[in-house]
Amino acid sequence: MTHMNEKTVKEMNVETGAASPIFGTVAADEGMPVSRFGDKPVAPQVAAEMIREYLSTEGNAHQNLCTFVQTYMEPEAVQLMSETLEKNAIDKDEYPMTADLENRCVAMLGNLWHADMAEQPMGTSTVGSSEACMLGGLGMLFRWKELAQKAGVEVYSSRRPNLVISSGYQVCWEKFCRYWDIEMRCVPMDEDHLTLNLDTVMDYVDEHTIGVVAILGITYTGRYDDVAGLDALLSEYNRKAAVPVRIHVDGASGAMVAPFIEPDLAWDFRLENVWSISTSGHKYGLVYPGIGWILWRSKEALPEDLIFWVSYLGGEEATMAINFSRSAAQIVGQYYVFMRNGFEGFAEIHQRTMDVAHYLVDEIKGMGIFKMLEEATEIPILCWRLADGVEKPWTLYDLDDRLRMHGWQIPAYPLPPNMEDVTCQRIVCRADLSMALAIKFVADMKAEIAHLDAARIVGGEGVGGADSKATHFDHSGR
Numbered sequence: 001m002t003h004m005n006e007k008t009v010k011e012m013n014v015e016t017g018a019a020s021p022i023f024g025t026v027a028a029d030e031g032m033p034v035s036r037f038g039d040k041p042v043a044p045q046v047a048a049e050m051i052r053e054y055l056s057t058e059g060n061a062h063q064n065l066c067t068f069v070q071t072y073m074e075p076e077a078v079q080l081m082s083e084t085l086e087k088n089a090i091d092k093d094e095y096p097m098t099a100d101l102e103n104r105c106v107a108m109l110g111n112l113w114h115a116d117m118a119e120q121p122m123g124t125s126t127v128g129s130s131e132a133c134m135l136g137g138l139g140m141l142f143r144w145k146e147l148a149q150k151a152g153v154e155v156y157s158s159r160r161p162n163l164v165i166s167s168g169y170q171v172c173w174e175k176f177c178r179y180w181d182i183e184m185r186c187v188p189m190d191e192d193h194l195t196l197n198l199d200t201v202m203d204y205v206d207e208h209t210i211g212v213v214a215i216l217g218i219t220y221t222g223r224y225d226d227v228a229g230l231d232a233l234l235s236e237y238n239r240k241a242a243v244p245v246r247i248h249v250d251g252a253s254g255a256m257v258a259p260f261i262e263p264d265l266a267w268d269f270r271l272e273n274v275w276s277i278s279t280s281g282h283k284y285g286l287v288y289p290g291i292g293w294i295l296w297r298s299k300e301a302l303p304e305d306l307i308f309w310v311s312y313l314g315g316e317e318a319t320m321a322i323n324f325s326r327s328a329a330q331i332v333g334q335y336y337v338f339m340r341n342g343f344e345g346f347a348e349i350h351q352r353t354m355d356v357a358h359y360l361v362d363e364i365k366g367m368g369i370f371k372m373l374e375e376a377t378e379i380p381i382l383c384w385r386l387a388d389g390v391e392k393p394w395t396l397y398d399l400d401d402r403l404r405m406h407g408w409q410i411p412a413y414p415l416p417p418n419m420e421d422v423t424c425q426r427i428v429c430r431a432d433l434s435m436a437l438a439i440k441f442v443a444d445m446k447a448e449i450a451h452l453d454a455a456r457i458v459g460g461e462g463v464g465g466a467d468s469k470a471t472h473f474d475h476s477g478r
């Protein structure tokens, strides 16, 4: 017998979902909270399954060929990372062993990028390349202020300090310039200069230049700026300059590829004007998002103002990240990947990814209607546009749409200013794009081109109604 206001066990079970099948619960019936907290808790299995189901309707990460960001880690790494999720990376005194792993990663990257230990290189992990680039930019700004003041250059005049970079920059540099009131001087790209144009770059440099950013590689095409060529130009300039100008290498992707695939290419601390380098651990550093790294070549390269000291093992440890609290799991994951793969493992993974990229290049070229803008020469990225003279009743935006029906995400987009009339498509190959998947992709692409070619044209317009999608260049590049 129950009181009027007393609920039966069955009723309570229905409410909490404790005994009912997941999709038989009231919670499953009522749906998920959208704009306000639900009144009652929901059983964990029910909440987890409903969220999982909701997320399952979006794209599959392995077929997302527009992102550089890792979509595979070994189960051992995932397990290790899930065991360390609760550690706060900034609590160096409480988690000294985790802090030690971070220091080891910094030292290993310094070694990989040919830093001279005698110069006391320093560095830190970050949330990603964006934070690392901000820090690289701040390092340049603080150094410039100090040197410019000493050289008698007016620092607090109406002339803002400037940063020189190619127009193929990633949006983080625009953020940096806007946040810190820096004039962004973009060296235009054109079809003959798909990277930083060394013929004109020095026209943009003057005594208010805090530094030049070299990109390894450009987000849209994967091409590397000629860092050695830039270094030579700046060495010449610095011989007479009141304020020397140095290079920050934005190696978001390339800094974790070049050392393994092209070890003889000098783009790093082997060059005298490369004073800082940043990379994304979550791109070709093979860790799930988000982790990045920045290193300065020497004590002199990292202004004291950027360093804060926190207590560590009874002493003090330098921190220079912008962000404070975040999980240490990604740092642990990065150390796992470094230890597990070693140099040879990284080289094998990247070389195999390059082989898949070259297979795709050959196949897409063989279709006879595209001009390749990038053929995975440096990083495993390929990029193409419709070749001159090829008239099709469809655009790359239409092809992008059709490929999505097979789950492939390969967006079409316009190139940076000066070339915005050129629409291209890009594939970023990652370790989990196997040859088997690549073969399947080629078959799907051929079938969709045949479908578009055969589509009935109404009123002389393409099947998708022209370039109705992104018609402006956005610097995120993903």
Ligand SMILES: Cc1ncc(COP(=O)(O)O)c(C=O)c1O
Pocket: 068, 127, 128, 129, 130, 131, 133, 170, 172, 215, 216, 217, 218, 219, 250, 252, 253, 280, 292, 476, 477, 478
């Ligand atoms: C050249 C370059 N710099 C910076 C970034 C920003 O990287 P993150 O997403 O790690 O912040 C990217 C991302 O694509 C990039 O390609």
